[in-house]
Amino acid sequence: MKINKFAKLGTVVALSSLFLVACGSKSSSTASKQVLNWNETAELPTMDLSTATDVVSFDTLNNTNEGLYRLGKDSKIEPGIATKTQVSSDGMKYTFTLRKNAKWSNGQKVTAKDFVYSWQRTVNPKTASQYAYLFSGIANADDIMNGKKAVSTLGIKAEGNYKLVVTLDKKLPYFKLLMGFPVFFPQNEKAVKEYGSKYGTASKYMVYNGPFKLTKWTGSNLSWTLKKNNNYWDKKDVKLSAINFKVNKSTTTSYNLYQSGKLDETTLSAEQAKQLANSKELVTRKGASTFYLEYNQTKKEYQNANIRKAISLVIDRKQFVNKVLGDGSTVAKGLASTGLAKLNGEDFASAASVKSAVATNRAEAKKLWAKGLKELGVTSLNIQLLSDDTDKAKDSTTFLQSQIEENLSGAKVSVSNVPFKTRLARSESGDFGIVVTGWGADFSDPISFLDLFTSDNSQNNGKWKNAEYDKLIEASKTTDAGNTTKRWNDLVKAQKILLNDQGISPLYQQATATLVKSKVKGVIYNAAGVNYNFKNTYIAK
Amino acid sequence: MRKYLLKRVFYMLLTLFLVATITFFLMKLMPGTPYSNQEKMTPQQIKIMNEQYGLNKPVWLQYLIYLGGMLHGDLGTSFQYSNQPVSYLISSRIGASAQLGLQAMIFGVLVGIIIGSFAAINRNTWIDTLCTVLSIIGKSVPNFVLAVLLQFYIALKLGWFPIADWGGFSYTVLPTIALGVGPLAETARFIRTGMVDVLSSDYIELARAKGLTKFGIVYHHALRNSLIPLVTLIGPYTVALMTGSMVIENIFSIPGIGEQFVKSITTNDYPTIMGVTMLFSAGLVVVILLTDIVYGIIDPRIRLSGNGD
DSSP, X not given: OHHHXXXXXXXXXXXXXXXXXXXXXXXXXXXXTTEEEEEESSOOOOOOTTTOOSHHHHHHHHXXXXXXXXXXXXXXXXXXXXXXXXXXXXXXXXXXXXXXXXXXXXXXXXXXXXXXXHHHHHHSGGGOOTTGGGGBTBTTHHHHHTTSSOGGGSSEEEOSSSEEEEEBSSOOTTHHHHTXXXXXXXXXXXXXXHHGGGTTSSGGGOOOOSSEEEESOOSSOSEEEEEEOTTXXXXXXXXXXXXXXXXXXXXXXXXXXXXXXXXSEEEOOHHHHHHTTTOTTEEEEEEEEEEEEEEOTTSHHHHOHHHHHHHHHHOOHHHIIIIIIOSSOEEOOSSSOTTSOEETTEEHXXXXXXXXXXXXXXXXXXXXXXXXXXXXXXXXXEEEEEEEOSHHHHHHHHHHXXXXXXXXXXXXXXXEEEOHHHHHHHHHTTOOSEEEEEEEOSXXXXXXXXXXXXXXXXXXXXXXXXXXXXXXXXHHHTTTTTOHHHHHHHHHHHHHHHHHTTSEEEEEEEEEEEEEOTTEEOXXXXXSSOOEEOTTOEEOO | OHHHHHHHHHXXXXXXXXXXXXXXXXXXXXXXXXXXXXXGSOHHHHHHHHHHHTTTSXXXXXXXXXXXXXXXXXXXXXXXXXXXXXXXXXXXXXXXXHHHHHHHHHHHHHHHHHHHHHHHHTXXXXXXXXXXXXXXXXXXXXXXXXXXHHIIIIIIISOSSOSSOOOSTHHHHHHHHHHHHHHHHHHHHHHHHHHHHHHTSHHHHHHHHHTOOHHHIIIIIIHHHHTHHHHHHHHHHHHHHHTOOHHHHHHTTOOOSHHHHXXXXXXXXXXXXXXXXXXXXXXXXXXXXXXXXXXXXXXXXXXXXXXXX
């Protein structure tokens, strides 16, 4: 009897384990179906596009919602909610015709009013949007943001349900590109009002009009799923049935999960990237951000161009990106990162590059250094180098310090590695000699970088000034704004002036090394603005 | 006893008030703003934002407003997670940290007691040396190194447990071990030292002379006495573990509170900093009180009120 009982129990255990195995193989066979398992390195903080500030939010918004356009490969504009666009001859008025078959996940139609509502909500100072500044240029946006005009005066009007008219204060040659950025997407007024303060704080408190719908996100958890949105107007082109996102902050962990087949993509640390340099699955994602040395030109020693040039010329940037960084970052060609814009097949970064600005020439550096010191009437110079306190930043400053001290006699570098927020505060108050800093483009146009160094820009912390540069940037926005070639030439000239004068010393263009399973096809990655677009992604057999 | 407790509760509230005050003003000394896109915002925009959030008000006024909110149970909303109430952020993530911390503590203390007693009983033999060496290793190897090793060999290579994530009990095994090794080593050391002392005392001789079994002596007489110093250690240790370990949570991708706290500091997320600090402090003062009460229970020589009532 007793034995019989044990036998029964054994059979049950064996059967249930068989059942479990069956479940296991079932789930792995769905993995070979159209399901993508993607790694994230940080939580999803919000789905409210008016207050979103981070990459994860923008990426998720981009895949679950849609604006007038969608950004395709190389930031090319692809159809979104707009089917037709008319631009007035002076370039100050855009008339968009919207598609009639676009729907929200709550069943309502996407109309021109949703755009008007969304834009007005974002520029409203009460919403406290940190990206509202992108609206600058749209009629009255600046005054509304500063509380001087009513929200209703914003240059956006709905003419009926499917016609949207946008008027500008000044020409924005990159206006269409901006429309692919989530801050300019529509919002469903009913949903915003209904959910109130909970709007965008969990997947159920949000509506979607994009290729996917967000599910299983509680507002603070470490995993969520994008499900194909069957209400999406172009659902036939959406091949994935689901994308599972998992947050793994340790690259060791995500790499282990990748190896075990639980993830189809993982971010790599610099160390891992070096070891996996020959992997066929290695994909380096170039960011639209450039890091550079910014000199405090309110100080006499850094007003001296010979000193600035000497410092730039002693840095071996190749060694820096390969040995110190090792994460796939490349030597910067100038200020604007590569891959932002092209004219006649030539990349802006190449067209506007100045070789000597990022070259290493120590003999020349020594000459310029001696000359500079003489002009200043000193024999030695204390250089205060400011940077972040991350491991990467510390390695970088150690490298820069040794390059400068070893090659320039009389140079004494004192390094301060401080937390990011402190670094920003000190940069803003001018409490630095040279700061290692970076800038990332919000949209794929060089102006996103070049605006930074005009004399009146409040974020020009080094206070480098050049009248010719200011004039060229101004021309690119006014007289030459409508002429692609002229505008391009203005910007090229401007960047060359900045580089020739070493207003800044470019160091590197940031990149992130990742591994992606070779069966994953059709992932669109753009460096500027939103990064990932999974609309056409699929799993190859 | 009641008078004693009332007095203690009053001191606890006073402590919490002081912690809140000091943290608030220290926090306001940190440079920068809580806005994550600060780098790209002009001073004018930052000014407008500060007005929206009331950060342009004098610090003492902000402090009074915060204190008022806290008394009503309102901890404010987070800056990192737009519109998310801090109380929700904490409540949705403290569970995993608390479970993990508690499991690690139970595992560490139980195994630590066994190893420690074993070492004490077999004092000055190779078993004792082995136990001592093990606890020294356990104390000196950082838990994240152990975590990475466990993850690689046990989870990835052998496949016995999940690599990361948070689901059922199996997900908690490796992080519990990694986190529990610290208290394990500490406990083993304490118990060994305490028990060696106790085992050489007169009353143990007496117990032996009475003919009690070895187990009986160790369990009823030696262990109970050597537990006393441990009680002091366990309380604060448990709070520390339950409020989250950033490193272990990151390695095993556990949705805990540990990283949230660290990140709130680096991003100047004022309401979250305050919320988590207050939670931690409250846990600590309560546990200190409990420790003192437990003292009185396990050691009759200690009287709580001092006048013998």
